[in-house]
Amino acid sequence: MSFDDTSLAQIDQYMNDAWDAFHVYRKKSLKERAALMRAIAVELEACGDALIQTAMKETNLPEARLRNERGRTILQLNQYATACEQGEWIEARIDTVIPDKNPPKPDIRKMLVPLGPVVVFGASNFPFAYSTAGGDTACALAAGCPVIVKAHPAHAHTSQIVADAIHTAVAKLNLPQAVFTHVHGKAFEVGHALVTHAYTKAVGFTGSYNGGKQLFDWANQRREPIPVFAEMGSINPVFLLPEKLKSSATEIATMYAGSITLGVGQFCTNPGLIIGIEGEDLKTFTHDLGKAIQKVQPGVMLHQGIVNAYKEKKSTALLQGEVHLVAESETEVKENEGLPTIATASAEAFLNNPVLQQEVFGPYSLIIRCKNKEEMLAVAQHLEGQLTATLMATNEDALQNEDLVEAVKNSCGRFILNSVPTGVEVCLSMHHGGPFPATTDSRFTSVGADGIKRFARPIAFQNWSNELLPEELKNENSLQIWRTVNNELTKEPI
C-alpha cells in the first residue's frame, strides 16, 4: 500500500484548520483533554490484530514486540491523561494581594498554557510508541495543543490505521476534527512546509542527527523561531570500573551481549561504547562478550535504508586506524539483516578520531581500552552529550573515582548504575533526553508526563477577579490540584 505525499496547498489548509481548532481545544478542561487521550487508547486497542499484522509487514518487527509496544503506547496515553488531570504539570503559583505594601503588591497567579499546533514526525524504530499516537502526540494533546503528525514513510499504512483510530476518538468526543491531522510525505518539502508554517508552534521528532538538526535549523531560521524537541540518538557509553570488572567480567559480558543486540540494536539507548582499563579483567570481558556475540542470531532490520546505513557506518568505523574487530555473529547474515559485531580501539585512538564517537545504529559496540584511570577520565571528559551513560561499579569504585563519576554525569540525561541502558521505563522520574547532540533541548524529556511541559508556556494573571480566572487558579481550587500559594505548596482553597 502506498500513499501520495500531501500537497503543500493541503498542508497550508490543514495548518489553518489546526489554528482554528487550537482556539477551541485549548479552552477544554484538563478532564476533557484526558478523556480524549483515554478514548484514543481505547480505539488503538480496538484496532486489534489487523494493526499488528500491518506493522509486522512494514517494520519487520516481531509480533510480540509490536504487541508490547502497542501496550506501552496505550499505557502512555492513560498515564499522561492521569497526569494531565492531576494538573501538577501546569505549575500553578499564586501570590495573593498585599494592599498595605508600598506600592501595593497585586494579586498574581500563574499557570502553563498551550503553545499552539504541534508538528510530530513519526519515528521509524517505534511505529506506535514514538509515532502517530505516541509520546509526543499524547503530551501535546495533554498540554492543549492540536497535533499534526507526519507519518514515517517506512510504516505509512500502520500510521494511517492509527490516525483513523484517533480521528474516530476525536469525532466521538465532538471535538473539532483538526485537533488531529495526519499527513504523508516522502519528500523533504513536506517536512519543510510543516516546520516553517506560521501556525506551527513546536515540533517533536525522534530519529537521526541529520534529520533532527535540519528541523532545528529550519525552526530557528523562521521569522518567529519555535522550539524543536529532537531526540537524535546517542552512543550510550558504559564505564567498567576496576573492582566491579574484576568481580563480574563474565556476568557483565553476558548482560551486555543481550543489551547490544536487543531488537537488532535498533534503540537510541543501545550501548555503543564500552570503556575499560587494560588488563586481564578487560581481556576476560572482551573475550566473553565476543563469545556471546558469536552465538547471537542476526535479525531482520526495520527497512533496507537502515540495513544499508548500518553496514556503511560499521565498515567506516572498522576502517579507522587502530580499530580491530573482536567478534561477529557466526550465523551467516541475509541481505536485510544486521550482523552483531564487537570492535575495539585504544583510548588514544578514540580521543583523536571524532568518527569513533559517531552512532552506528544497529547491533554494534566498540570497546575502548584505557591505559589507566587518567585516560578513562579523559575519555569521559571528551564525550559529546548522551541520552544515557552507565557505570558498572562497586560503591567503592564510585567513591574512589569521583571526578570520573562527575564527568560522566555531566554528559548524560540518564545515569545508570550496574544495569543496561536499553529499556526506558514510562514514569514521571524518567528523563529521556540529554545534552546536545543527544537532543536539541536538554531541558525537556520525551518520555514521562514531564514531557507535557514541552508544549506549554507560563502566563501570569495580574489583578483578575476570581470570576474571570481560569478554573485552575480560582480561589476554590475545585480541581483539587497542588498549587504554590504564597510560597507554600498546598491543595487548600484560598
Place this chain on the structure above:
Amino acid sequence: MSFDDTSLAQIDQYMNDAWDAFHVYRKKSLKERAALMRAIAVELEACGDALIQTAMKETNLPEARLRNERGRTILQLNQYATACEQGEWIEARIDTVIPDKNPPKPDIRKMLVPLGPVVVFGASNFPFAYSTAGGDTACALAAGCPVIVKAHPAHAHTSQIVADAIHTAVAKLNLPQAVFTHVHGKAFEVGHALVTHAYTKAVGFTGSYNGGKQLFDWANQRREPIPVFAEMGSINPVFLLPEKLKSSATEIATMYAGSITLGVGQFCTNPGLIIGIEGEDLKTFTHDLGKAIQKVQPGVMLHQGIVNAYKEKKSTALLQGEVHLVAESETEVKENEGLPTIATASAEAFLNNPVLQQEVFGPYSLIIRCKNKEEMLAVAQHLEGQLTATLMATNEDALQNEDLVEAVKNSCGRFILNSVPTGVEVCLSMHHGGPFPATTDSRFTSVGADGIKRFARPIAFQNWSNELLPEELKNENSLQIWRTVNNELTKEPI
C-alpha cells in the same frame, strides 16, 4: 572613567577558568549557593552611597530610583537564595523499585542539575536589577552555574563596582574566583566570543530586539547550540473595553499618563499601544490623556544613544500615513531628554503597517481607533508576542468579549486586568517573558525564582544505591524538600 575591551585571548582564558570552577561549584550544596547569594547582597549594600553616585552619573537615573533598584536587587538575591535552599525548583521525582513487575521496574530518581557557565549581558535600563548582580546572575548562581557578566558600556564603572563586590563575596566564602567573572566590551567581537565559546552553556540578555536576536542566532549556529534567554521588549497593548471606558475614561487617562511616562518611558513593560472603539468615550479618553501628557515634564534619558533612537523611531512612527499627533509635553525639551508624546491611528492603518507594531522605547504611546468590536478582535489577533497585555474591562465586558480575551491572552506572558503593566513584582507567580519577539524562549521567566530553571536540566539516576545518590534524592530527605514520590508530592522520607 573608561575601561578597555577585554581581549579575546583573555576571554578564552576566563572561559577555561569558568569551566574549571563549574566542576567545583556545581557540587556545592543548595545551602552553600544560597550563602553566596546572600553574601553578594550584603556586599552590594556595603557599597554604600559611592555606588549610587556613580550610577547616577552614568545613567542619569534619579537617586531615589537607583536606591530603590538596589533594594530590589538585594531582595532578588535574598528571595532566590531562599528558593534555592527550599529546593522545589530542582523538581525531585522518585519512583521506587517494583521488583516483581515483569520486567522489574528499576528505581529511578530525577532532579535538575546546572547547565554550565552562563554569560550575562548587562541591561542599560536596569544598572542593578538586570545587570551585574541582577536577576540572571542570581538565578545562574542558584542553579549551580558560574557566571560571566559583560558590563553594559553605558554604565561600565557602576558594573565594575558591583563586580568587585561580588568578587569580595566569592573570596570570603573561599569559592573558586572564576565562579564570577566580569568583562568589558564595546566591540561586537567581545559578545561574539562569549556566546560562541565552547564552554558557554547558556546566555541571559535584556535589551533590544536587534541585540537579542543576534545573540540567539550566534548561539544556534554553534556546533553545539545553547539556550539564549533574551528579553527583547514589547509594546504592551492595552485594550479599553466599552463599558469600562464609559464609566472611567478620565481615571484611565490619568493612570496611563503616569505609566507611559514613568522613568521617561524606559521600561520594557511601558504601554506603547492603547486600543479602543471609536466614539465619545474614546474621544474623552484621548483628550484627557493628551491634556495630562502636556503637563508631564520631559526627563533626561539613560544615554545619548537612547535619546537618538527615541527621536528617530518616534518620528518614523509619526511619518506613517494616517498617524496623527495627539499631544506632546508643553515643556521645552533639552537635547538629552525624551519628550512625552501621544499619537493616534486607525485600526486599519495599524493592521496594514508593520512599522506601527515596532517598539518606540521611551515616553510614547499610540492610540488605535477601532470601528467596532470585530476590528478590535482583528487587532488582538494581529499582535506579535508581548511581555504584557492589559484589559481595562468590567466583568461584563470580559464575559461578553471572550474571543477578544482569548486572543489577547494568547499573545502575552502577563495579562493584567484594570491596572498598568509597568511595575514588575518580584515573586514566584510573576512571569516576565512572552511569545517571540518579546523573548527568544516563551517557556521561561526572567523575574521570580522560577527563572532559576533556565540554567538547569534534568538528570535521572537509575538503580543507584542510596549512599551514592545526591543528597536531594536520598531516602532520608535530610534537606526536607518537596519531592514527588511514586506520583505523590511529599516531604516524607522513603
